[in-house]
Amino acid sequence: MDVARHEAVTWRNRALLLFDRVAMPVAVCDVYGAVLLANPAMAAECGRTPGQLRGRDVLDLFSPREATQVERIAEALRLRHRSRYQVSVRWRAPGGAERTGELTADPVSDTAEDTPALLVMLRVDPERTPSPAAPSEQARVTPTEARILALLAAGATTARASRETGLSTDGVTYHLRRLSSRWGASNRTELVARAYALGVLTPGVWPPEVSVAEA
Numbered sequence: 001m002d003v004a005r006h007e008a009v010t011w012r013n014r015a016l017l018l019f020d021r022v023a024m025p026v027a028v029c030d031v032y033g034a035v036l037l038a039n040p041a042m043a044a045e046c047g048r049t050p051g052q053l054r055g056r057d058v059l060d061l062f063s064p065r066e067a068t069q070v071e072r073i074a075e076a077l078r079l080r081h082r083s084r085y086q087v088s089v090r091w092r093a094p095g096g097a098e099r100t101g102e103l104t105a106d107p108v109s110d111t112a113e114d115t116p117a118l119l120v121m122l123r124v125d126p127e128r129t130p131s132p133a134a135p136s137e138q139a140r141v142t143p144t145e146a147r148i149l150a151l152l153a154a155g156a157t158t159a160r161a162s163r164e165t166g167l168s169t170d171g172v173t174y175h176l177r178r179l180s181s182r183w184g185a186s187n188r189t190e191l192v193a194r195a196y197a198l199g200v201l202t203p204g205v206w207p208p209e210v211s212v213a214e215a
Contacts, residue, residue, distance in 0.1 A: 020040060022039055025122035027053065027058060030118070059089075062122070066088060085104070087105070095182060102122070102125075103120055105118045144165060144175060150207070150210055151164055151208075
């Protein structure tokens with residue numbers, strides 16, 4: 001019995017390790033949709049940690065695009081049907097952009113008589129590239145932000161950006177943190193890359209120039 005219990009624990013730990021490393025957003029929910037377990041990829045879509053998702057209603061995190069889909073699934077689960085269920089959803093990414101995708105829920109349990117849990121997987125639709133003629137809200141920057149981004153792209157330090165803009169170093173850092181939070185950039189190199197990708201800075205021009213209308 002001890003050997004069997006040890007093997008069960010070993011396989012459980014291996015399964016959890018695999019669960020955490022899967023690149024696709026995945027969660028395990030109870031039959032009512034409350035999150036029991038979420039992997040890092042699922043948590044990242046919500047801008048939270050896996051632990052912060054525990055107990056949250058998955059349909060509060062990802063809004064169904066058609067209420068009738070949810071009603072049909074709820075009725076099927078009540079009748080203990082064990083089909084695969086799909087719901088088209090939308091949600092806000094950590095950077096503020098609206099994203100769309102599809103939740104797929106598979107009822108799972110040890111026996112057919114047990115109340116099933118739901119293995120929920122999220123397929124994220126590819127992001128659309130904003131039209132150059134109509135820059136997204138993310139690409140709108142203030143004149144100060146635009147100046148700081150151009151200086152950063154030219155290799156300026158915080159101290160130099162402070163001198164060039166007339167801000168304190170803390171002021172420059174504040175604007176950089178604000179932009180990083182808005183664009184989901186983890187460092188200054190990524191911040192500059194996002195500025196070019198969003199069309200904020202003009203590609204192929206030196207010294208760097210701002211290429212979009214400022215807010």
